[in-house]
Amino acid sequence: MKETGSLRDHAYETLKRRIVEVELAPGARLVERDLAAELNVSRIPLREALRMLAAEGLVLIVPGKGALVAPFTPADVRHLFDLREVLESLAARLAATRASEASMAPLAARMAEARSATDAGDAQRIASANAAFHAEIIALADNPLLTGIMGPLAARTEWLFRLTASRDPAEQCAEHEELYNLIAAGNEAAAAACAFAHIAAGRAPSLALAGTWSDAEIDPDEITRTRRRRTPAD
Incomplete structure (x- = not known):
C-alpha cells in the first residue's frame, strides 16, 4: 500500500x-x-x-x-506580467554577471530544445521548452530569494505559455536567442533590458487571448x- x-x-x-x-x-x-x-x-x-x-x-x-x-482572468494575467517584467529582468542581469562556459551549458541546452521544438512546430513542446528556458535563467541567477519568489510562479507561467500557444513561436525563439547571447556575453544591462522587452511584448496578446478562455x-x-x-x- x-x-x-x-x-x-x-x-x-x-x-x-x-x-x-x-x-x-x-x-x-x-x-x-x-x-x-x-x-x-x-x-x-x-x-x-x-x-x-x-x-x-x-x-x-x-x-x-x-x-x-x-x-486565470485577464486581471490575473496582468498581475503575472507585472511580476515577470521586474523579476525576470533582474534574473537576466544576475545571470549575465555569472555567465561562463560551464554555467551557460544548461541554458544552452534549453535554448537548443526550444529551437528544435520551434523548428518542429510542436506547440505543446514549444510551450514546455520556453518555460524551461525562462526557469533556467532564474537558476543561473543563483539568488535563493529570487528563486524562492519565482518558484511558485513557474507552473502558472508555463500554463500561460500553453494557453497562448497561438503566438508566433519563431518570433519568441528569436527573442530567446538574443537574450541568450546577451547573457552569454556578460552584458548585464542589455540582458536585463532585453528580458524586460521580451516579456512586455507578450502582455497585450496574452491579455487579448485571456478574454477567449476566461x-x-x-x-x-x-x-x-x-x-x-x-x-x-x-
Whole structure:
C-alpha cells in the first residue's frame, strides 16, 4: 500500500499536468469523489494535493463548497506580467554577471530544445521548452530569494505559455536567442533590458487571448455548488 505522501504527490503531479496542459480548462469544476476514484486515492491525499495546487495559483478552493481550476482572468494575467517584467529582468542581469562556459551549458541546452521544438512546430513542446528556458535563467541567477519568489510562479507561467500557444513561436525563439547571447556575453544591462522587452511584448496578446478562455462573469460559488458528477461528454 502506498504511503499518504506518495498518493498526495501522485494526485498533485497528475492534476498539475492536466491543468498546465489545459486538459482541465480554467474555471473547470473539480469534483472530489470523481477525482479520488479516477486517481485511485482517498480524499485525504487528494485534498492535500488540491491545497498544494492552490498555493501555486492553479486551483481555487471555496471553503466548505469545493474546488475548481483557477479561472486565470485577464486581471490575473496582468498581475503575472507585472511580476515577470521586474523579476525576470533582474534574473537576466544576475545571470549575465555569472555567465561562463560551464554555467551557460544548461541554458544552452534549453535554448537548443526550444529551437528544435520551434523548428518542429510542436506547440505543446514549444510551450514546455520556453518555460524551461525562462526557469533556467532564474537558476543561473543563483539568488535563493529570487528563486524562492519565482518558484511558485513557474507552473502558472508555463500554463500561460500553453494557453497562448497561438503566438508566433519563431518570433519568441528569436527573442530567446538574443537574450541568450546577451547573457552569454556578460552584458548585464542589455540582458536585463532585453528580458524586460521580451516579456512586455507578450502582455497585450496574452491579455487579448485571456478574454477567449476566461469568463468575466464566472462565479466560483455557483460552480462549486454543482454536485453533478462529470461524464465523458463533459
